[in-house]
Amino acid sequence: MARAGITEGSYLSAEPGRGWLSSWLLTTDHKRIGILYLFSILSFFSVGVVFGFLMRLELIARGPTIMEAATYNSFFTLHGVIMLFLFLIPVVPAVFGNFLLPIMIGARDVAFPRLNLLSWYFYMAGAALAITTLIIGPADTGWTFYAPYSLRTGTSASLAVFAVFVLGISSILTGINFVTTVHRLRAPGMTWFRLPLFVWATYATAWIQIIATPILGVNLLLVIAERLFGIGVFDPAKGGDPILYQHLFWIYSHPAVYIMVLPAMGAVSEIVPVFARRVIFGYKAIAYSSIGIAALGSLVWGHHMFVSGYSYTAAVYFSLFTFFVAIPSAIKVYNWVGSLYKGSIVMDTPFYYALAFIFLFSIGGLSGLILGALSVNVHLHDTYFVVAHFHYIKFGGAAFGFFAALHYWFPKISGRMYNRRVANWALLFLFSGFNTLFFPMFVLGFEGMPRRYFDYLPQYADLQHLSIVGSWILVAALFTMIGNLVVAAYRGKIAPANPWGARTLEWQIPSPPPKENFEQIPEVTRGPYDFREGV
Amino acid sequence: MNGTQSAHSHRDYTGSKIGMWLFLFTEFFLFFGPILLYSIFRFRYPQAFIEASRALDTGVGVFNTVLLLTSSLTMALAITAMQKNKKGLTLILLGATVLAGAVFLVNKYFEWGAKISHGVYPGGEALAGNTDGGAIFYGLYFFATGLHGIHVLAGMCIIIVAALMVHEGRINSKDFVKLENSGLYWHLVDVIWIYLFPIFYLIR
Numbered sequence: 001m002a003r004a005g006i007t008e009g010s011y012l013s014a015e016p017g018r019g020w021l022s023s024w025l026l027t028t029d030h031k032r033i034g035i036l037y038l039f040s041i042l043s044f045f046s047v048g049v050v051f052g053f054l055m056r057l058e059l060i061a062r063g064p065t066i067m068e069a070a071t072y073n074s075f076f077t078l079h080g081v082i083m084l085f086l087f088l089i090p091v092v093p094a095v096f097g098n099f100l101l102p103i104m105i106g107a108r109d110v111a112f113p114r115l116n117l118l119s120w121y122f123y124m125a126g127a128a129l130a131i132t133t134l135i136i137g138p139a140d141t142g143w144t145f146y147a148p149y150s151l152r153t154g155t156s157a158s159l160a161v162f163a164v165f166v167l168g169i170s171s172i173l174t175g176i177n178f179v180t181t182v183h184r185l186r187a188p189g190m191t192w193f194r195l196p197l198f199v200w201a202t203y204a205t206a207w208i209q210i211i212a213t214p215i216l217g218v219n220l221l222l223v224i225a226e227r228l229f230g231i232g233v234f235d236p237a238k239g240g241d242p243i244l245y246q247h248l249f250w251i252y253s254h255p256a257v258y259i260m261v262l263p264a265m266g267a268v269s270e271i272v273p274v275f276a277r278r279v280i281f282g283y284k285a286i287a288y289s290s291i292g293i294a295a296l297g298s299l300v301w302g303h304h305m306f307v308s309g310y311s312y313t314a315a316v317y318f319s320l321f322t323f324f325v326a327i328p329s330a331i332k333v334y335n336w337v338g339s340l341y342k343g344s345i346v347m348d349t350p351f352y353y354a355l356a357f358i359f360l361f362s363i364g365g366l367s368g369l370i371l372g373a374l375s376v377n378v379h380l381h382d383t384y385f386v387v388a389h390f391h392y393i394k395f396g397g398a399a400f401g402f403f404a405a406l407h408y409w410f411p412k413i414s415g416r417m418y419n420r421r422v423a424n425w426a427l428l429f430l431f432s433g434f435n436t437l438f439f440p441m442f443v444l445g446f447e448g449m450p451r452r453y454f455d456y457l458p459q460y461a462d463l464q465h466l467s468i469v470g471s472w473i474l475v476a477a478l479f480t481m482i483g484n485l486v487v488a489a490y491r492g493k494i495a496p497a498n499p500w501g502a503r504t505l506e507w508q509i510p511s512p513p514p515k516e517n518f519e520q521i522p523e524v525t526r527g528p529y530d531f532r533e534g535v
Numbered sequence: 536m537n538g539t540q541s542a543h544s545h546r547d548y549t550g551s552k553i554g555m556w557l558f559l560f561t562e563f564f565l566f567f568g569p570i571l572l573y574s575i576f577r578f579r580y581p582q583a584f585i586e587a588s589r590a591l592d593t594g595v596g597v598f599n600t601v602l603l604l605t606s607s608l609t610m611a612l613a614i615t616a617m618q619k620n621k622k623g624l625t626l627i628l629l630g631a632t633v634l635a636g637a638v639f640l641v642n643k644y645f646e647w648g649a650k651i652s653h654g655v656y657p658g659g660e661a662l663a664g665n666t667d668g669g670a671i672f673y674g675l676y677f678f679a680t681g682l683h684g685i686h687v688l689a690g691m692c693i694i695i696v697a698a699l700m701v702h703e704g705r706i707n708s709k710d711f712v713k714l715e716n717s718g719l720y721w722h723l724v725d726v727i728w729i730y731l732f733p734i735f736y737l738i739r
Binding site: 214240 | 566
């Protein structure tokens with residue numbers, strides 16, 4: 001085996017007394033579980049991309065082209081459920097949090113290794129249920145499952161809702177595991193303010209997962225109970241109130257946006273100082289702003305409901321807090337950019353990806369402020385402007401952050417280096433494809449194109465076509481990017497232990513990391529971004 | 536100091552407790568949903584909620600409350616007995632706890648059965664066409680007590696597993712955190728009932 005050379009003694013080498021399959025499916029090693037997540041999540045991501053691609057393609061001409069309206073409804077539901085619950089919510093915490101968090105704090109594993117594996121099985125069970133609905137008749141409610149339509153639709157909404165419930169269990173267990181790990185397993189000398197910022201971000205995310213997910217869980221159970229028994233709480237015909245569903249849904253689902261983007265921000269906070277070769281600007285500000293985003297982000301859910309007819313006083317309050325939540329986000333952006341000042345910047349692939357993240361996230365964040373203003377929101381609500389906004393946050397932010405993390409930690413995880421020229425070109429096309437796809441949607445939304453329609457008026461045709469061409473570029477770039485990494489995993493050059501010259505603990509051990517990470521638990525004597533010579 | 540210790544033989548008493556408490560928080564938040572809905576609808580339909588509540592049998596509710604509180608006592612005693620290394624007594628006390636849980640569920644079965652036989656259930660004839668809040672009260676009643684019942688059942692299973700581990704000696708007077716965590720879960724089931732009992736049976 002060609003690989004045996006670099007994997008010997010590493011977490012990738014065979015486990016004595018276990019077959020290949022059981023060494024993966026029964027593993028309690030946080031690194032192997034991270035890899036399990038990586039492969040499963042990427043598979044579901046590709047399915048989600050296919051749905052998104054086909055939805056765009058349907059709009060290539062007016063009227064039904066490649067699918068009927070009902071199919072289009074199922075497609076945007078599945079695209080949303082898969083991308084949010086199977087890809088974005090778990091991706092960075094479950095893959096990189098699992099792989100790196102214990103190493104970064106100087107531990108041999110997470111606090112509850114077996115629970116960690118159980119989380120993966122819950123994830124797979126939820127995913128299996130979601131895919132089953134695909135076969136027996138996918139839900140057509142949109143990923144938000146709004147009552148009262150979700151109570152009445154004849155499609156398999158109950159099963160789809162239950163799938164999301166099971167995925168929630170997985171998310172909660174991962175959150176509990178990470179919080180306990182950070183509190184209990186830090187190496188001697190690893191004080192809170194010597195934690196890498198990725199750990200801070202994952203820690204803040206874990207708290208949101210613990211606090212917010214159960215509310216979504218019980219809300220989904222209520223929808224199932226409504227569908228099976230008709231308990232009436234969301235049903236106006238029985239004196240219930242569908243607006244309450246929206247409240248309970250967004251109490252979770254708005255913080256969930258931060259579950260998606262915070263860990264990606266954490267990854268960017270790792271990459272920026274390493275390639276600027278200087279200590280990160282405002283370490284404490286970035287660390288606290290993660291907690292600030294987690295806290296404030298839990299108080300703004302009502303901005304999804306400005307036109308639902310709920311209390312005007314509440315709307316003013318939610319609008320105000322929506323503006324507040326921009327503050328910790330902006331603190332992060334300013335600190336990343338500030339870290340570049342007087343740094344000795346090394347331009348390399350992960351850094352380009354991180355810069356793309358900062359740019360796209362800023363557009364997404366600023367367009368969020370436009371939507372957060374009450375009067376403007378009435379005009380833009382449920383238009384393509386919203387679609388463009390959240391894709392800039394979730395794809396441009398969270399997913400680009402994931403790609404940046406993937407290119408940064410790939411040599412550590414696989415022990416091999418990818419072709420950086422191909423990766424850079426892939427990023428260029430990814431970036432231009434993304435903007436061609438989603439920027440026209442801002443304009444379309446402003447001109448009044450409603451979201452989730454499978455048809456459009458003639459005046460929208462030009463921008464729709466531009467956007468569709470963007471989706472082709474984007475998909476081609478994704479193929480190139482992932483293909484490049486797959487090739488590198490088998491044939492890439494052997495990577496040194498610390499190819500980027502980073503100072504955090506995971507780069508101080510061999511690549512790929514040995515089975516229990518450290519021969520000796522390290523004694524930490526310096527901060528994570530201390531680039532002074534000889535320290 | 537723990538440099539040579541393997542991750543998998545690693546045992547962290549405080550860590551296990553932190554994990555369990557975090558999990559209990561998520562369970563609290565799970566019940567926060569129906570209790571929040573109850574508060575909102577009670578505010579909206581005060582009269583209908585009072586009338587619907589009058590139809591519930593307070594006697595059975597009180598009996599079930601006493602039963603659960605007693606079972607929490609036997610659970611706590613079981614942990615103390617284990618700490619004092621009295622294995623037989625621990626098993627008896629755990630058995631008493633599970634028994635109390637079972638009697639609770641049997642009571643619940645008859646209580647639900649009586650309501651259902653009178654057509655008082657979501658979709659039942661007694662509530663058909665009711666839009667003044669009575670249907671919502673019973674919708675929430677069945678949902679919340681049903682969800683709680685599932686937790687009682689889960690708690691009983693957990694205690695049975697813990698009892699088996701005590702029997703095998705995997706939980707012993709030196710390593711009893713699993714028993715303590717099972718106890719915490721059982722107390723949670725109890726505490727949730729302490730909230731559900733007054734809002735459905737007592738506030739009139």
